[in-house]
Amino acid sequence: MLYGEAITQIKKNNLKNLYLIAGEEKYLADKFLKALLQKILPDNNINDINKFDNNATINDIIEACSSMPFFTAKNIVVVHNNNLFNKNSEKHEQHFIDLLENMPDFTTLIIETDEKLDKRRKLYKIIDKYGLIMEALPVRSYNISEWLKSKFREIGKQPDTESFQYLLSTISLMPQVSLGFLDKELDKLSLYSDRRDVRKNDLINILSGLPEISAFALAEAVGSKDVSQALFLLEKELNSGVNAISILTILTRHIRQLWKIKYYLGRHFNANDIAKTVGLVPFIAEKLIRQAQKFNIQTLQQAIIALAEADYQLKTGTAAPALLEDIIIRICR
Incomplete structure (x- = not known):
C-alpha cells in the first residue's frame, strides 16, 4: 500500500495492531509514522513508546509485545530494524511469526526498514495478512x-x-x-x-536558490539551439557564483534526455510511449520531443561524451569553467 492510501486508512480509523513501513523514501516513512502515532497516541506522550533499533533481537521484540502495559492503555512498540528481513534471520523468524499471528490486543507493533523487501518471504506475507504495509517508495x-x-x-x-x-x-x-x-x-x-x-x-x-532553477533556462536554450541566449545565461550564471559543475550536471541530464528521446523517435515510438519509457510526464515529453527533433543523434552522442570529459576535467581542476562555452557552441551548431 502506498503512502496516500495508507494515510487514508488512518484518517478513517481503520487501525491495525501491526504495521510495516518499508522503503528508502525517509520523508514519507517519517510522515506516515508521525501521523500513525498521533492517531494512537492522542496525548503525544513519546515516553509511552518502546523503541528498538538494529541491535534488537527477535526475542527482545517478542517480549516487549507480550508485556502488559501498566500505566498506559496501549503497548506501543516501534522497531527500526533492517536485520529482521535479512536471510540470516530466517531460521529465527518462526517464533516471530507466531507473535504476529497472535498479536495481543493491547499491543501495536510498528516495524520500520529502509530495505526493499522480498515479497516472496513468508514473514512479509504474514505481515501483509494481519497488518498494514506502507511502501515508502522513492518519488520520481x-x-x-x-x-x-x-x-x-x-x-x-x-x-x-x-x-x-x-x-x-x-x-x-x-x-x-x-x-x-x-x-x-x-x-x-x-x-x-x-x-x-x-x-x-x-x-x-x-525556489530561486535551487541550482536547477537557475540553470533551467540555460538548458532550455541549449535544447532549443538558441546559442546566443545560452551563452548569455551561462555567463550570467558563472558571474553570479553558480558552480560550473552544477550547471554541467543539469545540462548533461537535459542532453541525455534528448538523446534517449531521439533514439526512440528513430524507432517510431509515439509521444505517450516515449513519456512512459523515459519517465516523463506527457507535456514535458512533448516539449523535449520538439527539441530532440532539431538534433541528429550523432550530435547528441558526441555532446554526452564531451560533457563527461568536461565533468572529469572540472572536478580534477584541469579545465576552466569557460570550457562549457565551447561545448554549448558545438551542441547548438
Missing part, C-alpha cells in the same frame, strides 16, 4: 504530480496550469527528488503570499 519526477497536488491542498494553495507545469519541468531536471526539501520550500508559499492562487513568478521567487 514522472510520478510526483499527486504528491504536489496533495501538498498544495495541505497549504491551502491552488497553482494555475502554467505554474504547475513550470514546477514539474523544474523537478524533472533534478537528479534526485527530495520530498523533504520540496516540502519545506513549498511551505514558504504560505508566508510569501496571502493569495490562494499560485503563479509562476511565486514559484520562481520561492
Whole structure:
C-alpha cells in the first residue's frame, strides 16, 4: 500500500495492531509514522513508546509485545530494524511469526526498514495478512504530480496550469527528488503570499536558490539551439557564483534526455510511449520531443561524451569553467 492510501486508512480509523513501513523514501516513512502515532497516541506522550533499533533481537521484540502495559492503555512498540528481513534471520523468524499471528490486543507493533523487501518471504506475507504495509517508495519526477497536488491542498494553495507545469519541468531536471526539501520550500508559499492562487513568478521567487532553477533556462536554450541566449545565461550564471559543475550536471541530464528521446523517435515510438519509457510526464515529453527533433543523434552522442570529459576535467581542476562555452557552441551548431 502506498503512502496516500495508507494515510487514508488512518484518517478513517481503520487501525491495525501491526504495521510495516518499508522503503528508502525517509520523508514519507517519517510522515506516515508521525501521523500513525498521533492517531494512537492522542496525548503525544513519546515516553509511552518502546523503541528498538538494529541491535534488537527477535526475542527482545517478542517480549516487549507480550508485556502488559501498566500505566498506559496501549503497548506501543516501534522497531527500526533492517536485520529482521535479512536471510540470516530466517531460521529465527518462526517464533516471530507466531507473535504476529497472535498479536495481543493491547499491543501495536510498528516495524520500520529502509530495505526493499522480498515479497516472496513468508514473514512479509504474514505481515501483509494481519497488518498494514506502507511502501515508502522513492518519488520520481514522472510520478510526483499527486504528491504536489496533495501538498498544495495541505497549504491551502491552488497553482494555475502554467505554474504547475513550470514546477514539474523544474523537478524533472533534478537528479534526485527530495520530498523533504520540496516540502519545506513549498511551505514558504504560505508566508510569501496571502493569495490562494499560485503563479509562476511565486514559484520562481520561492525556489530561486535551487541550482536547477537557475540553470533551467540555460538548458532550455541549449535544447532549443538558441546559442546566443545560452551563452548569455551561462555567463550570467558563472558571474553570479553558480558552480560550473552544477550547471554541467543539469545540462548533461537535459542532453541525455534528448538523446534517449531521439533514439526512440528513430524507432517510431509515439509521444505517450516515449513519456512512459523515459519517465516523463506527457507535456514535458512533448516539449523535449520538439527539441530532440532539431538534433541528429550523432550530435547528441558526441555532446554526452564531451560533457563527461568536461565533468572529469572540472572536478580534477584541469579545465576552466569557460570550457562549457565551447561545448554549448558545438551542441547548438
